[in-house]
């Protein structure tokens with residue numbers, strides 16, 4: 442009987458055989474641009490499959506041709522990543538933005554409508570608002586707390602519902618942890634879908650994946666990652682991934698071949714290494730985050746804590762969505778310091794252990810100020826609508842000793858003046874709003 446191993450067990454072995462590489466226990470870095478064919482006939486056969494001129498035989502492995510098309514580090518990484526989401530196939534990219542841009546370009550065409558949840562990651566937001574319209578694609582955003590009937594209304598009022606080609610989601614929303622119900626969006630996609638072309642649901646799962654939320658199981662067609670974050674987990678690579686059915690992924694991989702934005706062998710190898718400790722890291726991060734979030738809510742200089750682990754039945758739909766869609770509250774916590782931007786800055790400036798930096802999901806804890814950093818380009822009225830306040834701090838909890846982390850947070854909070862004494866600026870007027878600012882493009 443063959444035992445079905447769990448993904449965390451398979452991260453050390455799946456898809457690689459030591460006899461391929463002189464018995465090396467680990468997959469080496471295949472730092473090569475091209476691969477030698479045994480014969481001209483074999484080379485011809487590899488190209489026939491790669492170019493879709495014929496179906497791959499049942500026992501036939503796709504032949505290695507050229508590292509823009511395939512490479513062992515890239516393919517083994519794709520096979521291992523697929524296990525967490527239970528996806529048929531995966532494509533890895535040199536950045537999260539490369540994965541997102543490739544998916545949007547492959548599945549949208551002039552005249553199409555894209556419906557997306559707000560707020561989007563800055564880079565995605567820029568792509569949606571500045572690149573897609575150049576190609577005649579209409580875009581429409583919605584509030585992450587919108588109900589099903591509100592979504593239907595937004596679509597109907599747009600007059601473009603019959604052209605809905607994709608619903609694009611980020612859930613939990615960054616930085617507020619608002620949740621969007623993926624299964625509900627699947628139903629809307631089917632309700633408004635074309636008869637000749639399915640409306641796709643794509644989910645950026647960077648915040649909770651690949652461990653704690655599996656969008657494909659809730660009806661999504663495509664899952665996207667910035668592998669720079671939890672998957673890489675050490676703040677030392679930029680990478681991305683997309684997962685879905687074999688049919689959709691063939692299209693994604695084909696466009697990747699021609700854009701040439703695939704992952705490099707060395708980056709792929711680093712991520713193979715990261716995957717071996719993915720579950721250990723993420724579980725420790727979530728354990729730390731739960732302790733910290735519970736202590737933060739009781740701190741007199743904290744007004745409000747946004748963390749999935751603090752949702753209760755009184756949060757209504759958010760709690761229901763959390764229970765059916767997420768398997769852990771994760772390790773992203775955001776909170777409002779009593780006061781405004783000066784108090785939030787005083788806190789950030791006094792941190793000694795936690796690093797003041799954007800990005801997330803790494804072994805070290807990182808803190809930043811969304812209103813002036815990752816979300817600097819969001820219009821003031823949208824900041825207000827999405828809860829990106831001047832006193833909001835976002836914390837990505839790492840694997841450090843939790844008492845050391847708490848010591849740091851407490852001493853930095855102690856340095857914050859009492860009762861918002863520094864908050865001389867009226868809320869909403871402290872930030873210059875320049876949507877074209879480059880700051881909008883960083884995480």
Ligand SMILES: *Cc1c(COP(=O)(O)O)cnc(C)c1O
Pocket residue numbers: 536537538539562564565611615645647648666667668669670679680681884
């Ligand atoms: C960081 C991030 C991205 C972009 O990924 P890169 O690897 O920086 O290109 C996209 N979406 C989310 C949610 C992110 O956090």
